[in-house]
Amino acid sequence: MAIWGGFALLLIVAPLIWGSGLGLTVLSQMGIAIIACLSYNMLLGQGGMLSFGHAVYTGLGSFMAIHALNRVTEGAMHLPVSLIPLVGGVAGLGFAVLFGYVTTRKSGTTFAMITLGLGELVFALSLMIPEFFGGEGGVSGDRMAGEPFMGITFGPQRQVYYLIALYTFVCVAAMYAFTRTPLGRMLNAVRDNPERVEFVGYDTQKVRYLAFIIAGFFAGISGGLGALNFEIVTAEVVGAARSGAYLLFTFLGGATFFFGPIIGGVLMVLALILLSELTKAWLLYLGLIFLFMVMYAPGGIASLIMMNVRVAVHGRLRELSGSYVALIASAVVMLLGAAAIIEMVYHLQLSTTLGDELNFLGLTLHARGWASWLGALALAFGGFGLFEWARRRFVRRWGAIQEDIENQIKQREAQ
Known part of the structure; x- marks a missing residue:
């Protein structure tokens, strides 16, 4: 309970410490990245499903959320702006139901290749259907739509941050609770020994499919928050580079521990925003970091922390x-x-x-x-x-x- 209280307190006081425009932007993106990396870890760390197309669900969630925001702006839809991320979540869930039925019928390398193919398919469609994806310019919106609620317009970045912080806390808690459910435990068993799971009477494909759907829901929420934060969504959000970033930073944070992707999400924002501004060679540095982590700490940063905690105890x-x-x-x-x-x-x-x-x-x-x-x-x-x-x-x-x-x-x- 103390850990969750500390986490909530950190989310509340963070903008008071880093209250500049850049600080609020970085903190907001960290919250979005944490949800995305944790949802990806449902597949990789908890289910042993290596996906190369997770950006499909965060990205399509972003597009559905930005279109819903525009409908609210036009008066064609009556929905509080604070609930727009749930539109992205429902969209991510729906596409996960559709695509997951195909991808989860296989496991291992075959699963990974199918997700890669679907990711490339969706990215190609994003350039072929400008009516929905907006072409190269993307789709923009205005998060100050609708009537203000108690003076909250979501115009100032601080208000958007606290909305993202609320969703981050709730989603992290929900995904942690999922790991303690029978489905979450069975997903770990499917990862470790699928033959034994089949032997005791469970359908491994169904377990993977249900986990895939839940991961798609949280990924969509992350995408919806991104749409609100940036007020524009482009084809880049469904690209292979975004999927690769989720994989890379989830691994760096530590896929075998629940808090590992949280570390990975923070590192992802620091690398993409701060490191890329400091040097033109930031991708090379990122590759070298990944190489050394694979060589010396394949369990990620979380594994290093836990090993030292054991020694300290x-x-x-x-x-x-x-x-x-x-x-x-x-x-x-x-x-x-x-x-x-x-x-x-x-x-x-x-x-x-x-x-x-x-x-x-x-x-x-x-x-x-x-x-x-x-x-x-x-x-x-x-x-x-x-x-x-x-x-x-x-x-x-x-x-x-x-x-x-x-x-x-x-x-x-x-x-």
Whole structure:
């Protein structure tokens, strides 16, 4: 209960801390991304269904929501603006009923390929049916439609944020409750051992189908909130890039833990908004982060947190403090060198008309100067060597602590 109270308090006070226009925009998009990533994790983390087309349901939910908003503006539909995201949710559910009947008949790689094909089909249709999708310009709307309720017009971004925060809290709580239901437990069983589930009398396809429908509903709500937040919906929202982002950041956050996609949703917004503004090479950095996570932490950030919580519970975390300092320091040195090399390469390729000077973290680098290259290479390779030394030392210490913890647990169980 304390965790949920803390989560609600965080949602309430966040705009008081980051109250600028940019801060409210980032916070609003984080709420939308959290719902989208959690709905995707219903398929990936809880059901073992790797989908390459989840943006179909968030995107179509956005289009239905923006059309409903325009109908409200025209007076043809009487619906409070605060309920427009539910229109997106119902739309996501409806399309999940339609498409899910086909996709969930298969599992594994076949399921993934079908979702990829459906995603490309919907994206192609978005360019072929401008009457609904609005063509390249998309469909725009006005969220200040209808009569104000208690002075709330949803014109100011703060009002929109609190609406998104309310939907975020309710949706996160509902999706967590789903994991505790018999259907949620059976979905985990289908993920882990579908043959045994069939043996005890359950229809695995039906379980996957029902979970797919529920995930589509929450994805549609996320899309509806996006339509209200941006007041415009374009074909990009149903594209493969958006589906890939849900997959990438859900994995980075940690698909095996419920709170992992919440971390992933926050990282998704920080990468797409802030990192993309800082450097032209942000996609390269994102790819490198994903590569290192797959190599060193395949369970995502959530798994790293939980492993350290386990060590802390047994009172052994302090023993690793020195190793963590060495790991972090060497990683920072390595990343600084690698980033300097990347920035100089990008500058030479894309910004040669501006000369060979570039600003990197307050330092002036010369993209054609040998001193800058030698310094960057020394930091990168020296940092990598130190990182590997610190990592191997950490792995040995970590293994010894884990072995001691397992022995303590066995001794307690024996007693």
